[in-house]
Amino acid sequence: xxxxxxxxxxxxxxxxxxxxxxxxxxxxxxxxxxxxxxxxxxxxxxxxxxxxxxxxxxxxxxxxxxxxxxxxxxxxxxxxxxxxxxxxxxxxxxxxxxxxxxxxxxxxxxxxx
Amino acid sequence: xxxxxxxxxxxxxxxxxxxxxxxxxxxxxxxxxxxxxxxxxxxxxxxxxxxxxxxxxxxxxxxxxxxxxxxxxxxxxxxxxxxxxxxxxxxxxxxxxxxxxxxxxxxxxxxxx
Numbered sequence: 001x002x003x004x005x006x007x008x009x010x011x012x013x014x015x016x017x018x019x020x021x022x023x024x025x026x027x028x029x030x031x032x033x034x035x036x037x038x039x040x041x042x043x044x045x046x047x048x049x050x051x052x053x054x055x056x057x058x059x060x061x062x063x064x065x066x067x068x069x070x071x072x073x074x075x076x077x078x079x080x081x082x083x084x085x086x087x088x089x090x091x092x093x094x095x096x097x098x099x100x101x102x103x104x105x106x107x108x109x110x111x112x113x
Numbered sequence: 114x115x116x117x118x119x120x121x122x123x124x125x126x127x128x129x130x131x132x133x134x135x136x137x138x139x140x141x142x143x144x145x146x147x148x149x150x151x152x153x154x155x156x157x158x159x160x161x162x163x164x165x166x167x168x169x170x171x172x173x174x175x176x177x178x179x180x181x182x183x184x185x186x187x188x189x190x191x192x193x194x195x196x197x198x199x200x201x202x203x204x205x206x207x208x209x210x211x212x213x214x215x216x217x218x219x220x221x222x223x224x225x226x
Contacts, residue, residue, distance in 0.1 A: 033213075043157070043202060048213060092156070099159075099206045100145070100159070106155055
């Protein structure tokens, strides 16, 4: 079975721009969660989608949004980028959303200049 | 109340030694405590997990110790090997792991020959 894939792997943007990141979950997995990883803050939960519905949300501003498609693929969008948004964005998929079953992708490294 | 505090931030251990990473939490609703291992360029991978109804869980060289009254748990890596060099994250979740996962800030472990 193929693992979780994320595209692109690396991205450089400038302040004020917007960006869309993509995540393809493991086949059969209906839950996709997104995390932001930074050296100082560790991994912080952004949101979780299950069957195209946002089920959980972390404490991030409204500039961060996401969606899930009927094939369970998910996208995450960040508008009006700030320097502090530079991070590794990780996506994780699972069958039901349970942490025990969660598999992470390799992440998208976003650099905001 | 959602925080999980992890220490130390970095750790250097001789090959064959014991690596110990500690975590503490505040939210008594947490009932599932996983540990993740992350190698450079990869997403975190679930290593071992414990529920608060047991005080210890062992899988190979990895052991979790759990102290419910102190709201603390720790990871012990016995006979540490250079291949164990990675970043380790403790985490916590509620509702048997179905709620969002709250991560510690990570411990970078280096095992030297």
